[in-house]
Amino acid sequence: MSLLPLRHDRLLPPRTLLPRSPFRIALVVLFGLLASACGESIGGVDGLSQDALLSIPSGGGVPEGTGAATSIPNVEPDPSNPQHFFIGPAGSDDADGKTPETAWQHLSKALAEQKAGDVFWLMDGVYDEELRGEAHYVLEVPGTADAWIRYRAMPGHRPVIEASTTSAFEITQSFIEIQGLEIRGTGFTTENSYGYGIVVARAHHVRVIDNEIHGFPTGGFGTRGSSHLYLFNNVVHDNALWDANQGSGISFWRLEDRGFVDDAAGYSNYIVGNILYRNENRVFCGFCGEDILTDGNAIIVDQNTMDEEGNEAIYPGRTLIANNIAFDNGGRAINVFQSHRVDVFNNTAYQNLFTPNLDGNNGEISTFATEDVRIANNLIVPRPGRTGITTNGKNQARQSNVIVVGRTGKEGNDFLVTTAGFVNASLDAAVADFRLRVSSPAIDVGIRLLPTDADNRPRGDQPDVGAYEAGTGEDPLEASPSGTVVDKQQPDE
Numbered sequence: 001m002s003l004l005p006l007r008h009d010r011l012l013p014p015r016t017l018l019p020r021s022p023f024r025i026a027l028v029v030l031f032g033l034l035a036s037a038c039g040e041s042i043g044g045v046d047g048l049s050q051d052a053l054l055s056i057p058s059g060g061g062v063p064e065g066t067g068a069a070t071s072i073p074n075v076e077p078d079p080s081n082p083q084h085f086f087i088g089p090a091g092s093d094d095a096d097g098k099t100p101e102t103a104w105q106h107l108s109k110a111l112a113e114q115k116a117g118d119v120f121w122l123m124d125g126v127y128d129e130e131l132r133g134e135a136h137y138v139l140e141v142p143g144t145a146d147a148w149i150r151y152r153a154m155p156g157h158r159p160v161i162e163a164s165t166t167s168a169f170e171i172t173q174s175f176i177e178i179q180g181l182e183i184r185g186t187g188f189t190t191e192n193s194y195g196y197g198i199v200v201a202r203a204h205h206v207r208v209i210d211n212e213i214h215g216f217p218t219g220g221f222g223t224r225g226s227s228h229l230y231l232f233n234n235v236v237h238d239n240a241l242w243d244a245n246q247g248s249g250i251s252f253w254r255l256e257d258r259g260f261v262d263d264a265a266g267y268s269n270y271i272v273g274n275i276l277y278r279n280e281n282r283v284f285c286g287f288c289g290e291d292i293l294t295d296g297n298a299i300i301v302d303q304n305t306m307d308e309e310g311n312e313a314i315y316p317g318r319t320l321i322a323n324n325i326a327f328d329n330g331g332r333a334i335n336v337f338q339s340h341r342v343d344v345f346n347n348t349a350y351q352n353l354f355t356p357n358l359d360g361n362n363g364e365i366s367t368f369a370t371e372d373v374r375i376a377n378n379l380i381v382p383r384p385g386r387t388g389i390t391t392n393g394k395n396q397a398r399q400s401n402v403i404v405v406g407r408t409g410k411e412g413n414d415f416l417v418t419t420a421g422f423v424n425a426s427l428d429a430a431v432a433d434f435r436l437r438v439s440s441p442a443i444d445v446g447i448r449l450l451p452t453d454a455d456n457r458p459r460g461d462q463p464d465v466g467a468y469e470a471g472t473g474e475d476p477l478e479a480s481p482s483g484t485v486v487d488k489q490q491p492d493e
Helices: 107-113
Strands: 084-087 119-122 135-139 149-153 160-163 167-171 176-179 182-185 196-201 204-209 212-214 219-224 227-232 235-237 250-253 269-272 275-277 299-302 319-322 325-327 334-337 340-345 348-350 363-368 370-376 379-381 387-390 393-399 402-404 409-411 414-417 422-424 433-436
Touching: 084 107, 107 119, 107 135, 135 160, 160 167, 167 182, 182 196, 196 212, 212 219, 219 235, 250 269, 299 319, 334 340, 334 370, 363 370, 363 379, 363 393, 387 402
Parallel strands: 084 119, 119 149, 135 167, 149 176, 160 182, 167 196, 176 204, 182 212, 196 219, 204 227, 212 235, 219 250, 227 269, 235 275, 250 299, 269 319, 275 325, 299 334, 319 340, 325 348, 334 363, 340 370, 348 379, 363 387, 370 393, 379 402, 402 414
Antiparallel strands: 409 414, 422 433
16 A cells, blocks of 8 residues: 655644534525526537526425425424434433433434434534444434434534544435534544445435534545435535545445436435535555555545446436535545536535646546536636646536636636635635625626525526625625625635
């Protein structure tokens, strides 16, 4: 195993980029697909047009079950509900778990008792049991379409799931939700180099919402042979350093048809509203036959044209990657590799690709050997010498992306500009703010695709490009006391 020299400047303490509401999940709600009857189609892919692609009302939630998309239930702790249970390190496994005062002590107690429809409320504290070799916590009891099993942080709490060997969670069954947790890897090295924050194996209908996932050697979130995955509002950072398997922050690997069709909006999988930074590979590839680094991406959809054994199996579902912010990752912001049917809409990518001599197609947004991939409304600031978008494959559609380079103009259907106009562009997660100033050239140049932005602001008929819509007077960073929109920020690039 070959190891690159450590970059000590990257070994910063974990930080959350921006304050995040525990239940701010209404970033993109997909209730229906409306193929535009007007506008000019581009790129040879039906539906992507100048005027409109999706007609999506705003509101809370992501798809549940197999029918039309519905909201995630607004579940609150309820000691009177026989399917609500409470867990806290000060509790006792001999208690009944029915109230915060009679909470169970260990998460393993919940795993032993769980059944469809249960909601487990985790209170503050560190949960670090070693249950079995596959993961610290293996979720192997299924919920149902009408009765998901939910692991949620108690309102006002931020419990920590800590793993020091293998993965924190392995999910092998379906209709499972994990929400509001800090999932932390610790003690991983080149000698202890496998583990994800959450890994999903041959399952379907899994929701991962508003978690912070960091410190894992293979990746933050990974999946194999699965479908109908919903990743909303997570902060995923400092993962994929130590495993020669070349992981990434969020990885959908070899998605597999599990017998469910796209939802009413036309999607099976969602990666929406996540913040990803400092995910990188430091250990050379263990299967490439040469000393190279290939990944450390923020997000990758990887080889959904084959099954787990490598046999040809084209995954029929469509995946949406939208409203994400990716910065300072060693690999690409978004990589679609040997995959079909992926939409990359309204993401912000800022100075990723810091790994030198990274092997492969190296744009901030990259596709390779893909088909039917649509890339639109993304705001991209490449590092010097790097590229904004690189595509390879059939039916690649690009529209209204804004790429910061040293000049202004057009590149096909995309815009070239000299500045992004961020509030505070930075590689320091503690101060970075990738919202738009009112002078940003990314304002009002997008096409109508999504109802809301990464802060759940509505997007209008002429939306902005990137993860955020600009302020309209209600944002104190961008409004005077009288409500008049002002711009007092300095140039950011």
